[in-house]
Amino acid sequence: MRNWIWYIGFIFTFCSVQAQQLQDFIQEAEANHPEIAAYQLRYEIAQEKVEGSKWLPNTQFSVGYFVSEPETRTGPQRARFSVRQMLPWFGTISARETYQNALADTEFVDIAIVKRKLGLSVAHSYYELYSIVARKDAFEENIELLKVYEQLALSSLEVGNASAVDVLRLQMRINELNEKYEVLNEMLISEKKAFVKLLNRTSDNDAIEVIPLQIPEQDVVFEDIDFDLHPELVKYDRLYTSIVQSEELNQKESAPQWGIGVDYIPVSERTDLSFSDNGKDVFIPSISLSIPVFTKKYKSKTRENELKQQEIEKHKQDRINVLETSYIRAVSKRRQARIRYETMNKNLKQTQNAKDILIKSYETGTIDFVDILDVQELELKFKIQQIQAVKDYFKQSANINYLSNSYNKPQQ
Template identity: 25%
Template sequence: MKKIAIIFLLFLGVQSTSFSQSLDEYLKVAAENNPELKAYFNEYLASLEKVPQVGALPDPELTMGFFFQPMERFMGNQQADIQLMQMFPWFGMLKTQKDEASKMALAQYEVFQDAKYRLFYQVKNTWYQLYRLEEEIRITEENLEILKQYERLALIRFQSADIGTGSGPSNMQQATSMNSGSSTSSASSMGGMSGGMTSGTSGKSSSKGGSSMGTSSSMNGGGSGMSDVLRVRIQIKELENTLALLEDSRLPIKAEFNQLLNRDINEVVSIADSLSGSVVSWERQALLDSITQNNPMLKMLDAEEEAYEAQKKMARLEGRPMLGAGVNYMPFSPRTENGMPMGGNDMVMPMLRLTIPIYRKKYNALQKEAELKQLAVQQRRENTVNQLTTRWSTALRDLDDATRRTKLYREQTDLAGQTLNLLMTSYATDGRDFEEVLRVQQQLLDYQLKLITSIVDQHVTIAMLENLAATELN
C-alpha cells in the first residue's frame, strides 16, 4: 500500500525554456523590416518633398522670336525679339503654400505613426497568443503525464486486488496486457473478468461457506479496478487529441508572427519563461486624456484641419493679382540709307505684367470648399473621439474582467490542487473515489488553462490601451 501511495503522489514538472530575445527586440525588428510600415514611411517622405515644390517661384518664361528677313525699322534692321518674364505670387502666398504642404506632410506622418502602433499591437498580440499556446501545450503535457501515472496506479491496484482475492493467474495476465494500452487487450481483460466470475460460481456450488463471500469480493474488486483503468484511458486519449491540435496550431501563429517581422515563417520565435498578471498604473481619466491628446488619428485630423485653414488663406490670396517683371531685348543691325549707315543700336526694355482676377466665382468656390473640408474634419474628429472613448471604456472593462478572472482561477487552481491531494491520498489508501479524482484532475486542468488565458488577456488589453494612447503604460 505504501508503494501505491508513493507512485500516486509523483508528479512530473516540465520547465519552460529560457529565451534571450525579448518582445522589445521583436518590436524593433518589426519597425525596421515590416514592408507595410516602410511603405507608410516612404509616403510620409514623399509628402515632405511637396514643401519645396510649392514654396518655389513659378519658372521664368523666355520668349524668343527671329525674323527670316530683318525687319526694317527706323533704328535699324531688327533681327529678333527676346523676352524674359518672372511672375511673382501675391505677398504671403508662397509661405501659405509651404505651410499647407507641411501640415499635410504632418498628417501623413501621423498616419505612419498610427500604422506603427497598430503593428506593435499586432506583434504583441500574436506573441502573447503564441505564449499562451506554448503554456497550454506545457500544461497539457504535464496533465497527460499525470494521467499516465494514474493509469499505472489503477493497474497496480487492479493487480493487487486480484492477488489478494486469489482470482488466479488469468487476471494477472489481463492486468499486464492492459498496460499496453490497446483496445484489444482491454477487451481480453474484460473477458478474463467473466472467466473469474464463472470460477467464483463453481466454487460456490461446491462450498456454501466463506468461499462465496470471497468470490463476490473478487468480482467487485476486479470490476472496479478495470473500470478505473478504462476511465483514465478515455481521458488520456482525449488529452492526446487536444495536445495534437495545440501542436498543429503552433505553425500558423508562428508564421503570422514572423510575417509581421518580414522573416521566414519557420524562424524560431523566443517566448518568455512566464508572464505574471499586469495592471495599469495610470488613473483612468488620465489615460483617457492621454488618448485624446496623443492618439495619432486625432493628431492627423488636427493637422488636416490646420492644412485646410491654410487652404482658405490660399484661396483668398489667389484672388489677388500676380505681378510679373521682365525684360525685352531687341537686337538691331545698321541699315544703309542714301549711302549712310543708320541705327544699329540694340534695345533693352524693362517690362511689368499684372494679372487681373475679375472672375470671382472660382475664388469664392475655392474658399468655400476649404471651409467645408475643414468642417468635415472637425466632425470626423468628434466622431473619432467618441469611438476612442468607447474603445477605452471597453478595454478597461475587459482589463477588469481579466484581472478578476486571474484572481479567481488562481484561487480555484489552489483549491482544486488541495482537493486533488486529499482524493489522491484517499484513493491510494482504500481505492475509493477514483472517478472523483479524474473529475477534479480535469477541473484543475481547466482552471490552469483559464488562468493562462486570463493573464494573456490582461497583457493583450494593456497592449490595446497602449495602441490607443500611443505610449507605454507601465
C-alpha cells in the same frame, strides 16, 4: 521639417525581463516591417514636395523675324527677341511651402500610428503564443498524471479494487487529452509563423521563446487621460491645419500676378542718311500684371475648405467617442480578467484539497477512479481558464496602453 511628434514605446505592466523581451520584438518589427518603410517613403516624398513648392512660372522666351522689315527713323527693324517672367503675389511661395509642410506633418503622424498599431499586433500575438504554450504545458502535465493513475488502476485491477471499465475510462481520457495536445501543437506552429511574419524575419527557423506571464499585484492606472494627444486624433488636427494653410494659399493665388520682361529689337543702319542714332538697337523693359477677373474658382475653393474643416471636426469627435469607449471597455475587461484569475486560484486550491483526499483514500485501499477523473478534469478546466484570464489581462493592458500613451511635441 519640424518633427514635432515622437514615438513613445509601449509601457507594459509585467516584470522588466518580460517587458524588455516584448519591447525587443516590437523594435525588431518596426525596423523590418515593409508597411512602416512604405509610410516613411511617403513622408520623404512629402518632404520633397516641400522643396518643390518653391517653384516659379516658366520663363517665356520668344523670337520673331520680320519678313518685311518695318522702316523706322533710325533704320529698318530685322527681328524681335523677348523674355518674360511672371511672379506670384507677395507671400504666395511662402504660403505654398507652409501648406506642403502641413501635409508632410500629416504623413509623419501616419508613421507614428502604424508603428503603434504594429506594436499592438506584436503584443497580441505574443500573448497568444503564451496562451498556447501554457495550455500545452497544462495538458502535458495532466497527461503524465493520468498515466500514473492508469498504473494505479491496473494495480488495483489485479487485486480486485478496480474494474476494467475504470482502466478504459482513464485511457480514453488520456487519448482525448493527447488529441487536444496535438491540436495545440498545430496552433503553436501556425501562431509562430504569424508572429515571425509580423517581425518580417527572413527565416522562421529562429526560436521564439515565450517567457511565462504573471498578473501583477496592482494594475497600472492612467489618470487624467487627454485623448486629444492620441496620434489618431493628432492626425485630424494636422489635417485641419493643412486645410487652413490650403485656404491661405488659395487667397494668395487669387491675388494678381505680376511680371517683368524685356524686348530687344536689332535695327540695321540706314544707307541713305548719316546721323548719330543710325542703326541703334531698341531695348524695351516692361512690367505686366495678371488680374484674376473671374474669381469663381477661388470662391468655390474657399467653400470647399470650409466644408472639409467641418468634416474633419465631425470625424475627430466620432473618433474621440470610439477611443473613450474602447478605453472604458478595456479597463473593465482587464478587471474581469483579474477577477477570473483570482477565482481560478481559489478553485485550484480546492481541487488540490480534493486530490489529497483521494490519495488518502487510496492509502486505505479504497479509491474511486471516477472521482479522480472528475477532479482532474476540473483541475485542467480551471488551469485553462486561468491561462485565458492571464492572456486576456495582458491583451487588455496592451489595448489600454495603445489608447493611453500620447505623443509629445519636441522643443523647436
